[in-house]
Amino acid sequence: MATSHRNLDKSPSALLRHNVQQLKQHTQKLQTNAxxxxxxxxxxxxxxxxxxLKEHQYAxxxxxxxxxxxxxxxxxxxxFCPLWVAPNLVTVVGLAINxxxxxxxxxxxxGAKEQCSRWIYFLTALGLFIYQSLDAIDGKQARRTNSSSPLGELFDHGCDSVSCVFVTIACCCAVQLGVYPWLMFWSCVLSYFVFYCAHWQTYVSGKLKFGRLDCTEAQFSFITIHLISTISPGFWSNSIPYLQIEYRILVALLTISSTVWSSFNNIRLVSQGGCGRxxxxxxxxxIIFPGWPIGxxxxxxxxxxxxxxxxVLEEHTSLHLLCYGMVFSKITNRLxxxxxxRSPLxxxxxxxxxxxTVCINQYFNLLIDEHVLLWFFLIYSLYDLLRYNIKVCQxxxxxxxxxxxRIKPPTTASASNHH
Structure with missing residues (x-):
């Protein structure tokens, strides 16, 4: 009988259960230590x-x-989203794909200078569409599961600030705008700026105000650009008939002009005064001080x-702009x-x-190779951003x-599913 019990314990199903149990224990230990x-x-x-933050109401x-x-x-x-799925998990999965x-x-x-395989352009368009969709339903999922909280709004806007950086650089890569590095520079920097201005205006007025053409329209414009690149990767290097302007330059000019216009509207709202005393x-x-960090x-x-x-801008365009994009995301999240x-900055x-550090290194005639320094810059900025965001969430x-x-079970569907 003892022998049969030992053989039973060594059966494949018993070993599998034992391994799964050990894996769960190790995972729980890692979570606790983290x-x-x-x-x-x-x-x-x-x-x-x-x-x-607990008292905050979205407006x-x-x-x-x-x-x-x-x-x-x-x-x-x-x-189609199961009721056990947390809204923030929906958002972060979409962000990771994007x-x-x-x-x-x-x-x-x-670095936005060459063409690539068509399927990569299509994957980028799909990734952005998935992020847009999941980002749009996280609030609805929170109401379905009765798990709405200020953390959800904070988490959603924080992910949007990170997405803004990657989406803008990816769009420039799709049209190979890296061959005109300063055009790509201002397209990205002004895109960061317009996102910051939207939350600057919110910090002043207490309300996030949307225009007729806003983030949804911008995202669909980027998706369209990726799909055109999927059909014809070399399309953007062609010139507009009679004008002799490359299509990629037109994309950059439209991006710059639209961001300048939107930024102007937000700054105009800021200049009208805030909701405080x-x-x-x-x-x-x-109301002016929030312009200092982005300036x-x-x-x-x-x-x-x-x-x-x-x-460095001409040789490592995407990496250079990604570094400053991480800093932008951090100061936007602080805002x-x-x-x-309702606290001062x-x-x-x-x-x-x-x-x-980059400017000081240039002043001392490049004590550190700028390409190497950019990677240290990126690693530090990522660490600084993640440390801040993780600590705030915790x-x-x-x-x-x-x-x-994670949400606490059981959950029941809410009757209110409006946005």
Whole structure:
């Protein structure tokens, strides 16, 4: 009998159960260690900020041109999402797909200078569409599962700030705009700027205001560009009849003009005064001061690009703009936290270390090779961005007693499924 029991214990099904159990134990241990490591990081949010974040209510104004039509699709799509799936998990999966396809396109086009395989353009278009769709249904999923919280809005806007960087650079790669590095520079930098201005205006007025042509329309424009590249990768190097202007230059000019116009509208709204006392911001602070971080970033980016003796912008266009894009995402996320917690902004942020280091290195005649320094810049900026975002999410989750990527069962469908 003892022998038969030993043989039973060594059966394939028993071994499989044993291995699965061990894997679960190791996973839980890793999760616990990771959470403890994050909790030991320096505190980011004050007690007052956490209380105000808990009290925050989402407020928006305006409808874009395509949103009423897309709402029909998004309401249909969210019904296929299981009720046990957390809304933030929906968003981050879409972001991961979008980043993955965009990075693949950057690599294959050699910094936006060459054509690549058609299927890569198609994958990038698909990745952006998936992100757009999942990003649009996360709020609906939160209402279906009764798990709406300020963390959801914060997480959603934070992912959008990261996506803005990769989507813009990927679009430039699709039209091979890297052959005109300064056109690509201003197309990307002004795209970062217009996104920042939208949240600057929100920080001042307390409401996120959408124009008739906004993020949904911009995303569909980028998807269209990728699909044209899928059909004819060399299309963008052709010239417009009679005008003798390449189509890729036209794309850059349209991008620049639309971002300048949208930025002007947001700054005009800022100039009208805020919702705080004496027309101040939501935090009761200056309505002009939020322009300092983005202004400093653009200034340092222009200086580093213009005075580089190794032509870093021309030689490593996508990498160069990605570095500054990570800094943009960090200062934008700080602005979003400032708006939602109605707290003042700091004049200095650790994300500025990268841009300042590049300028200092140029001043001392390139003590470090600029290409090598760019990679250190990117790694540090990614670390700084992730450290800040992860710590903010952890502190808010602990304060609200919720999980970022998990919801507490059981959940029931909400009767309200409107956007």
């Amino acid at each position: 959470k403890e490591a994050v909790r030991r990081m320096p505190v980011v949010l004050t007690e007052q900020q956490l209380k105000r 928006s104004e305006g409808t874009t041109l395509l949103d009423p039509f897309m709402q029909i699709f998004w309401k249909w799509l969210v019904e 980043i993955g396809t965009s990075v693949l396109l950057m690599i294959e086009t050699n 004496n027309f101040s911001s939501v935090a009761g602070t200056s 400093l970033l653009i200034f340092l980016a222009v200086v580093a690009s213009n005075y580089s003796t190794s032509s 979003i936290v400032g708006h939602m917690s 700091n004049g200095w942020d650790s994300s500025c270390i990268g841009p300042l 502190e808010l989750c602990d304060f609200l007693d919720i999980h970022c990527f």
